[in-house]
Every structure is written in C-alpha cells, then in structure tokens.
Amino acid sequence: MADSPNRRVLVIGGGTSGNAVTVLLRRAGLRVDLIEARPDWNATTGSGITLQGNALRVLRELGLWERVRASGFPFGTLGITAPDGTVLHVAEDIRTGGDDLPATLGMQRPQLQRILIDAVRASGATVRLGTTAESLEQDADGVRVRLSDGSEGRYDLVVAADGLNSATRAAIGIPDTPEPTGMGIWRIAAPRPEGVDRTDLAYGGPAYIAGYTPTSEDTLYAYLVEGCRDRASVDAADHAEEMRRLAQAYGGAWPEITKHITDPKRVNYTWFTRMLVEGSWHRGRIVLVGDAAHCCPPTLAQGAAMSLEDALVLAELLTSGRDWDDELFQSYYDRRIPRVRAVVEASVQIGQWQLDCVRDADVPGLIGRTMNLLKELP
Template sequence: MPAVSNVLIIGGGTAGSALAILLARAGVAVDLAEIKPELTTLGSGITLQGNALRVLRDLGVWDRVSAAGFAFDSLGLRAPGGRLIAEIPDARTGGPGLPATIGMNRPELAAILAGAVRRAGARIRFGLTADALTDTGDGVRVRLSDGTEAGYDLVVGADGIRSATRGLLGIDLAPEPTGMGIWRIHTRRPKEVERTDLIYGGPCFIAGYCPTGPDTMYAYLVEKARPRDAAGDKVAHMRALTEGYGGVWNGISAAITDPDHINYTWFESLLVDRPWNRGRTVLIGDAAHACPPTLAQGAAQCLEDAAVLAELLLTADRLDQTLFDAFMDRRHGRVKAVVEASLQLARWQLDQTPDADVPGLMGRIAAMVTERP
C-alpha cells in the first residue's frame, strides 16, 4: 500500500504534473490545483538533457516528446562571426537509449504532460490554489481559494520560483537575481541548425540557439540584467545585440519583428535548506530550488524531484519524517551541486574569468546526473 491515499499538488508545471502522473496511475487520488485558468507556460523553448528524458520515459510520454521535439547529441562552439571553433560530443546523461538532448517548444511539453495527467486519472482544478494549510498530524486541512475546505494525507507545493506555498509554510526565502538577463525568441529553423551552438563573447555573455522541431528553434542572448520595466523597444534592443554575430544570427535578426514574440527574464537562483517539508506539506521543483539555465538542468531537476518523491511514497508503509529525510538525502545534495555549478558559470561570465574551467565543471555535473538520483 502507498504511504498516502489522497494528495493535493499545488501547481501544474513540470514537477507538479510529473508527480500527479506517477501517483495517480498507482491508484492515489490526486487533486492538481493550478491557479491559472488553463495549463499554459511562458517562454519560447526548452532544452531537456538526457536525465530529464529518462524521467519523461518513465512517465510514459517519451514517444510524444520525441515526436514533438528535436534531438541532438553534440554541442557547437562558434566565434562571434559564425566560424565553428569546436564540436563537442554531448554526454548522454539519460543512458545509451536516449539522445543527449532534446529541444522543444515549452507549450508543447506542457500540453503533453497535461494529457498524461488526465489519462492517469488525476483531477485538474483550474483557477484554484491554497489559501491556508493546517497540519493535523495525520493529514493537512486545506482552505482553498474558492472558499471550500478539504483534507489530504499530503500537500505538495510545486508552484514555482515565487511559490505561495513556501510562504504558507513560513519559509521566508525569495529568489535572488544573478545580474544577468536573457532575451529569447522562437523562430523558424534554418536547415543548417541541427543542434545547440553557443558563442561566448561579442556584445553578450552568451549567444545561442536550440532547434525545437522540424522547422522551429529558439534563440537567446544573455547580457547584464536591465530593469524589468525598462526594457524599452524590445525589438530594436534585441536586434542591436544580434549585430555582433554572423552566420545564422543574420537570419535570426531579420525575424525579430514582433515584441509580443520576445521573452525577457532575469537569471535568478534559490535553494531552500533541508528539509523541504513542514509536517505533511513538502516543496518540490522550482518552489524549492531554481538556478540560471547555464547548465540546462532546471527542468531535469524538477522531474527528478517528482520521480524520487513518488517512488518513496509508493513504496513506504507510512508517511513520517523518516520518508522526508530519505527524500532530502537523495535530492538536496544533488540539487545544491547543480545550483552552485550553474551560479559558478554565471559568475565566471560576469567576472570575465580568464582561466575558468567550464568544460571541467560541465563534465563533473554531467557525470553526477548520469547516475539515477
């Protein structure tokens, strides 16, 4: 018997959806409360490393993800003018049966996961969140934002980097900016773009792109953070940044015409100290940890949280602090290493560190995440 019979998951993003799938298909009654009126996602594209793909395969959605995305097994490094400097085989962190990386459109991943949540039998409740949590020792009494109340064996806060659940638990922690901002655009993919290529230097710290499908890709430019409300003419600014780059970037620049298709965000980080639970409410995913996308491990770590927590809940006889401690033993150190490495890469860029061992750091993280958590 699972350690829980009914669970409330707050937040329908990657971590929350993955946990809902794993628990519901094992017979646990799952309510997934999503504050938005429908499951949508911001941003343009997403890069999924092999260890993320491993969990998506376990969720039973690998075929759909593979069909919707674009797989590749190497990373290109280019000079600002477009010349190829190096082609590096990428680590297959999900194992030999999966590609090293898949790029895909974020809304497509959200739709795939939402479909799997429904097929697993979980109930998605849109436009709803938790306003108050009362731990009763053997459960959690929840006052929901529609005024109703309900009781659950477990509540999981998977409501993102600005988690309201974190505040309800009395955890006073906010995401910290790293000093970098990223401009993203989703656009058409030229045939020659068949993997991620990165440029370090030029007008930006990083200029890169990633294929997301048969004829789509997303491109991004990382510079020093500017005030969120002072981005100004987004089209003109992003196009000006591309002028320092050649090759594929000439076509990308020409496609930057609609400000509504441009996404600008800051790089931020956050790591909740262990334990991530207060009684029978626990945080997972970006509610517990977040990092700049310098290692493209954000979604992977969210998916791993869900996989490990589901495994423990479905194999334990009871829910107590021992289970949460086991969850922390398997997750906290691994997540901390990813967050710290992602921040180190950002600091090296900000400080223009000449002897930064970027390949060494990336290799150490790749070796770690290749092992199952």
C-alpha cells in the first residue's frame, strides 16, 4: 500500500483546508475527488479574513503567496485604541511565518477562496459542486461512498473537511459539536478609509471589541463583538441597523466605516464557538481536518492558519511513503494537537476574561506566548 501509485482520495468540503489538502495531494500524484455542498463553492461568501504569518507560510508552500500578496494588505502592527479612537498603544506583531513574510495580511475572504479554487482547478482534481456524501461504508482497506448525485466510488481515504457542523464527523461516531462561548460578532466589508493601514481594536463601549482590518488598497472589514444574543431576536432585515447602532459609539475611522453599514444583506452575525476533538481525528480510513476537528473564537486570528497547517501536515504524512494505517493517522493527531489546543484555549480564554470583566488579565502575555509557539514549524 505504501508504494501504490494509484491511491484515490475523496475530500469532502471545498473550504480552506479541503482545497489546500487537495492541491498538496494532487502535487504528489494522487487521484483526488473533491465534493462541495454549495454550488457556488463559497466563492462569494464572507467579508474579510486576517492571515498571520504561519498561514502565509502554508500558502507559500501551496505556490499561492504571490497572488495572495497582490490581493491582500500586509502590515506588521496592531493598534489599541479608546472607544473615541484615541490610539493608546501600538504593538509589533509577531512574525509567526518567519522574517521573510509579513506578520499579518488582511484580505477579502471571497478573494482567498477564489485563489484556492483556481489552484484546485489547476491541480487536475475532479470537482463536483452541489454534492454531498450520502453514505460511508468502511472496511480495512478503504471506504465505499455513495454521493448525493447517485454515483458511488471506492476510496483509499476520505478527508472530512466539511466544517464546523461536519456531517462526516457525526457519521463516523465522533460526538463533538461546536459550543457557544458567550460572544457574538457582527462583520461587514466596507471601503478602506485613508490612513487605515493596520488592525485597530477598541475595548469598551457598547461592544467588547470594535475592530477593523484592511483587506486591500481599497477595502477593509469591520467587526463588533458583543455578548451573544438569540439569533431569532434579530431579524435579518435589521442587521445593518443593529450593527450601525453599535458602531456609532466609536470614533477614529468608525464614522467613515459606519456610513457604509446600510445593506443588511452585507452584514453577517454569528456566534463565537469552540470545539476540540480529543483522542484522535480519524476513524479507520476517514480523517478530519480544519474546522471539522477544531474551532475557536477569532481572537487570535488563527482559524484559517490552523486549517492550513492541518492540510500541510496530513499531506506530508500521506505522501511520506508510509502505510496509511492507524499509526500514521495517530501521528497526524499527535503532531497537531498540542499546537491546536494552545490556540483554542488561548482564544477562548481571552474572550472569557472579557465576559468576566477581569481587569488585570495578562492578555498580551498570553498572546505573546501562543504566537511565539507558532513560529515553530507545524
């Protein structure tokens, strides 16, 4: 098995981790089918994303760094402001990807997805959109899969990259599900006001955090974090009004940003959640990557980075010449879990300190320790 040139892999889910692992496995010559439930492949969904250096390091390994750099907005500092916009402190971001990459890069999330989609298409993988896995039947050597389009196929491995609410995770008997942490976030993409050239975060006011990140020369995404409310209590038609109400309490660049919070369809409201599958991320020949295995609040901006690192480590092991057995899949988990656990726990802790109104919490120390850990290769 270790030397077979004809191994066939099914990747379920065409998000960040699924796309990345597809490109890496195709590069090694494996046959890869990717299925994605959404017909639009999530190419138009989302406002913005913050990519730390360790995420950029994986994107460079994928051969995508030049396109990402051209599409995003790199920067190296973080501003802390008062609610009125007064800058209280400017900190240097830790270069988790090494000195030859920016510490941080903001970009429009749909643009990152389109870059990954192009890479998958160019890799030669077979892609089926609007398609899900209806059944998974395993034996010692592989998995027979029936798809929602009525087709069936046999695979040497199934990679479950189907996100937070992974149906594959549940289907293989892993009971973990995302749990709310007590916070909710409003997000919107908007034009970038002149002078906004880094992330600024304001603590206090009606929201726990009011922040924005430049995503290109012309755009940014802005976000407001509050205690989570019953989603049913806020009609989607009122999303812009609700976000604008919170935003009006903040100064600095916020008055200019607030002018563009007008279309409720462009405002996204979600809860912060946490999950960390413990013990192993596989059952037989089905293995989890990315949000299907772990998720956390974006307080460290490490969600995409952890998903990309999962894809890199799993692909490295699968193409190492070793047998695809429990030992290999357990080694994948063992390599990833200390790093992912540190990120999940720190991300949740930062939010919990805010919920508990802990005034003397060592937030900079916790962030520094965690980000310095991430400078090491995954």
